[in-house]
Amino acid sequence: YPNRLSCGSRFLDLSHPHVMGILNVTPDSFSDGGRFNRRDAALRHAEAMVRAGATLIDVGGESTRPGARAVAPLEELERVAPVVEAIAAELDVVISVDTSTPAVIREAARLGAGLINDVRSLQREGALDAAADTGLPVCLMHMRGEPTTMQVDPQYADLLGEVHDFLARRIEACRTAGIGRERLVLDPGFGFAKTLAHNLSLFKRLDVLRDLGCPLLVGVSRKSMVGQALGREVNERLYGSLALAALAVATGANILRVHDVAETVDVVRMIAAVQSAE
Numbered sequence: 001y002p003n004r005l006s007c008g009s010r011f012l013d014l015s016h017p018h019v020m021g022i023l024n025v026t027p028d029s030f031s032d033g034g035r036f037n038r039r040d041a042a043l044r045h046a047e048a049m050v051r052a053g054a055t056l057i058d059v060g061g062e063s064t065r066p067g068a069r070a071v072a073p074l075e076e077l078e079r080v081a082p083v084v085e086a087i088a089a090e091l092d093v094v095i096s097v098d099t100s101t102p103a104v105i106r107e108a109a110r111l112g113a114g115l116i117n118d119v120r121s122l123q124r125e126g127a128l129d130a131a132a133d134t135g136l137p138v139c140l141m142h143m144r145g146e147p148t149t150m151q152v153d154p155q156y157a158d159l160l161g162e163v164h165d166f167l168a169r170r171i172e173a174c175r176t177a178g179i180g181r182e183r184l185v186l187d188p189g190f191g192f193a194k195t196l197a198h199n200l201s202l203f204k205r206l207d208v209l210r211d212l213g214c215p216l217l218v219g220v221s222r223k224s225m226v227g228q229a230l231g232r233e234v235n236e237r238l239y240g241s242l243a244l245a246a247l248a249v250a251t252g253a254n255i256l257r258v259h260d261v262a263e264t265v266d267v268v269r270m271i272a273a274v275q276s277a278e
């Protein structure tokens with residue numbers, strides 16, 4: 001894959017790993033009341049993550065955690081648009097928009113987003129065309145079913161093969177829609193229709209995605225994969241998350257999607273110091 005990813009008006013230098021800060025703009029994430037408070041709080045959170053070294057901010061208005069309810073497109077747009085607009089105006093960072101909704105893809109791109117992060121890999125009606133029209137890069141991620149039901153006894157005859165072939169099929173769908181491979185980032189989708197055993201096997205064999213020829217994004221921060229492996233509640237998963245961040249970087253991941261930016265940036269920088277030594 002190319003050494004840099006063109007993200008709208010910005011470029012991402014892929015010669016080193018990047019930390020993507022998570023910014024959920026769902027009502028439960030900024031519960032201090034009104035819309036303006038929510039937007040300002042989101043902007044302050046984004047600013048803190050950029051100061052801590054995040055080079056991407058992932059703005060999401062629809063929770064995709066297991067069991068999450070779907071959100072109406074207009075509601076998702078009303079959550080996401082003001083935050084993308086505010087970050088684009090205030091911060092020097094690549095804005096990733098975490099959405100599967102065509103209208104949100106289009107509006108976020110218009111407002112300054114630099115990457116489309118769709119956990120449904122542009123499978124919704126109109127999403128491929130919307131993404132193609134924006135000219136933005138796209139992250140394609142493996143998931144089976146929907147967040148509401150995906151964790152109900154997921155089973156695979158050949159997990160690695162299914163993840164690989166799903167992403168290969170979505171790459172082909174993108175090519176047909178005019179989105180070239182040089183605009184694509186791939187993601188195995190940890191925690192999406194996967195048991196702990198599935199997640200651990202997939203993490204161990206991240207290399208199987210290498211032949212698809214795209215940069216890799218890994219999102220495991222504070223996920224049940226860490227919680228189940230260590231028996232830790234969600235607010236006790238930092239150390240496990242950092243261990244996986246280090247392992248992902250050592251395995252060649254290009255972008256890490258995390259909650260704990262400052263801590264993860266130190267892990268990435270420490271690894272870079274060793275890898276760049278004589």
Ligand SMILES: Cn1cnc2c(O)nc(N)nc21
Pocket residue numbers: 060064098117118119139141187189190217218219220257
């Ligand atoms: C929105 N979201 C939640 N988890 C994610 C993951 O692992 N990867 C990507 N690309 N997006 C995610």
